[in-house]
């Protein structure tokens with residue numbers, strides 16, 4: 001895939017970029033290595049000062065940056081502005097909280113004595129330059145939620161961003177530089193995916209984090225495994241949205257629409273499979289389908305638009321293939337199921353609700369990365385849990401119930417990194433984020449996220 005800005009709203013190629021040469025990549029790795037030696041010794045106060053300066057710059061430039069994001073990947077301008085605000089919030093949150101999250105820990109006195117020490121503590125030291133391989137769907141947020149904690153912990157970062165968001169990627173490298181970070185603390189590498197392996201194998205790169213597809217995760221993790229380097233992987237998801245009879249059905253149906261079509265349906269934590277108890281199935285299906293049908297699809301720069309285009313032609317045809325396969329095998333479309341009329345130039349797809357899903361259909365097993373929902377009827381809690389867990393993914397889950405016993409069953413038995421009750425999954429700087437099964441491993445955000453790229457060091461002293 002060439003490194004280029006292609007506007008998904010009309011398919012026009014606006015700008016192309018040459019990838020870095022091998023010499024340029026080498027120069028940047030050397031710069032990261034040199035920067036790390038200085039950065040690791042800075043105080044939390046100094047790191048927080050610079051990260052806060054970067055947050056202020058980003059906040060000041062929000063409207064221009066949001067337009068670049070919308071132009072490169074097609075999310076609505078409102079969603080892009082919200083993404084910028086979320087980044088600013090996370091940067092400030094880590095600037096305020098990192099020192100406490102990484103404070104030394106002291107084992108109990110009797111355990112210290114039992115280990116033969118007079119004194120012992122655990123401290124969190126940085127690992128070094130971390131390679132971040134990031135996706136286009138939240139092109140600012142996915143990077144910032146790695147960069148803010150990594151930099152506050154004393155690590156430095158090298159960003160290999162998705163090839164369709166080069167201007168956003170360059171902006172991020174520039175942002176940290178302009179905020180006053182030393183050269184090499186955070187750099188963008190405009191390189192194709194095939195360059196990742198040699199960067200990751202370089203002895204100066206300490207670790208990698210990847211958000212993206214299962215295939216990309218597998219290939220980065222296998223190279224990192226071969227090099228015995230730490231990785232955090234946040235991969236796909238096919239999150240269930242379970243609605244039980246005690247739920248507020250109007251609210252559930254309203255939130256379900258947002259949960260499915262947020263980011264034009266292209267979020268790993270978007271609810272994708274809607275599992276509804278038979279007693280409330282008809283009422284929910286009617287309201288949910290009506291909500292999906294009423295959405296306005298169109299130009300992502302227009303404030304009246306709810307759902308913009310998919311990020312690429314390929315993304316749309318992958319989604320279309322899943323729908324075509326399901327319809328050919330007997331699924332029914334309650335709404336959508338095709339490209340909208342009058343928007344032929346962009347990569348648009350109608351918000352779609354499918355029923356009659358069986359396990360022979362690809363969409364039952366694969367992630368639908370776009371505004372397509374699958375609706376299942378379930379007869380009780382056991383069946384809801386069985387269907388919810390009948391996936392190779394395990395990122396998050398959403399459950400609507402006001403019954404305490406049911407709540408506890410779902411919290412105990414859903415195979416996912418999160419259970420969101422009577423609401424929809426959304427990430428927050430103070431809550432850990434990540435999955436199980438093929439959704440990946442490790443956690444981002446919160447204290448768990450900042451400690452992923454730390455050397456947890458035991459300091460033991462006999463005298």
Ligand SMILES: O=CCCC(=O)O
Pocket residue numbers: 137138141266267268269426427
């Ligand atoms: O695609 C993943 C979602 C990222 C987020 O909302 O934090």
